[in-house]
Amino acid sequence: MVGIIMGSQSDWETMRHAAETLAALGVAHETRIVSAHRTPRRLVDYAESAVARGLRVVIAGAGGAAHLPGMVASMTRLPVLGVPVPSAALGGMDSLLSIVQMPAGIPVGTLAIGRAGAVNAALLAAAMLATTDDALATRLEAWRAAQSERVAAEPAA
Numbered sequence: 001m002v003g004i005i006m007g008s009q010s011d012w013e014t015m016r017h018a019a020e021t022l023a024a025l026g027v028a029h030e031t032r033i034v035s036a037h038r039t040p041r042r043l044v045d046y047a048e049s050a051v052a053r054g055l056r057v058v059i060a061g062a063g064g065a066a067h068l069p070g071m072v073a074s075m076t077r078l079p080v081l082g083v084p085v086p087s088a089a090l091g092g093m094d095s096l097l098s099i100v101q102m103p104a105g106i107p108v109g110t111l112a113i114g115r116a117g118a119v120n121a122a123l124l125a126a127a128m129l130a131t132t133d134d135a136l137a138t139r140l141e142a143w144r145a146a147q148s149e150r151v152a153a154e155p156a157a
């Protein structure tokens, strides 16, 4: 139901947090390496077949000149959530600006740089799917309640 794509194997260290979060919520997902620059034909095939293959949301992570989320969004009507991957040269600020500054007409829901963005992309995808899936809505509420339970009332010494 959720497609998690990333521009490179090196993005997996960040994007695995999206996969782990979806797994914890019991949301079916797939993971693929799809590079806007190195595998452009794979990108077109993935985006153009996404609806027909039954995907409901795409989470796309990339770093640097991070064109992947926007290019996927340009070729599918599915909601696309973009995760800026931290980059070696600029810490992910380049990734963030590349993903967030879309022109009007082709939206990418852009999350935070790095692990927080990957986790939140998964939670947002789950929240979207939960609007039409009561069982998932219950699991998402339980996940959030468990998170609250784990927060101590006072800081440890």
Ligand code: RP5
Pocket (backbone or CB within 6 Å): 006, 007, 008, 009, 010, 011, 035, 037, 061, 062, 063, 064, 065, 085
């Ligand atoms: C982007 O270039 C990828 O999304 C990755 O974040 C970055 C660096 O890729 P590698 O050189 O590590 O493969 O396309």
